[in-house]
Amino acid sequence: MTRTETHDAAQRSGWVGWIYFAGIVLLIGAAIDIIYGLMAIIGPNTAYFVGAQGGVASFNVAGWGWWSLIIGLAMVVLAFFLLTGRTWARILVTIVVAINAVSHVLSLPAQPWWAIIMIALDVLVIYAVTVHGRELRS
Template sequence: SLIIGLAMVVLAFFLLTGRTWARILVTIVVAINAVSHVMSLPAQPWWSLIMIGLDVLVIYAVTVHGREVRA
């Protein structure tokens, strides 16, 4: 989880600069994060559901609204 968080901080910098490859990698890393929260669903159901919902929102925002940063 710490490694995913550090990767997200580095990717956020490149995402703010409008890099297309960063959008792809952010989508992949957030999807991996969502899957990891699905695995922890039996142990922490409410926290996992909240984090999965946030992951879905991040994936939506990056894929739909990512081109506006470059413009």
């Protein structure tokens, strides 16, 4: 005989769906970070930026690529554990997504629109996980 558990409708809110959305956004963001990381590691190691006054700056993108790859892989693993409702995953997702948002702030001069979109999604993920993450366990 199987036992079916029912949960009070007042106990769960619509934010449970947003937490699933946060997990999917984590997976998509992780895939993009992994692709960017691999492109930076495999591609040319130096990028050149020309400033408004004509100054030239060089930037080693291989280090940034490894950073994106590591953050992306961490986000993949944490997204799967988040979708299972683990409390420790909620805590680590908050930390890793906050670090990811800061890294996108650093990429604002190079990719302003993409960085703003990713920061906004990171903030949405942090809000959904911290405020309504407990509802996912039930």
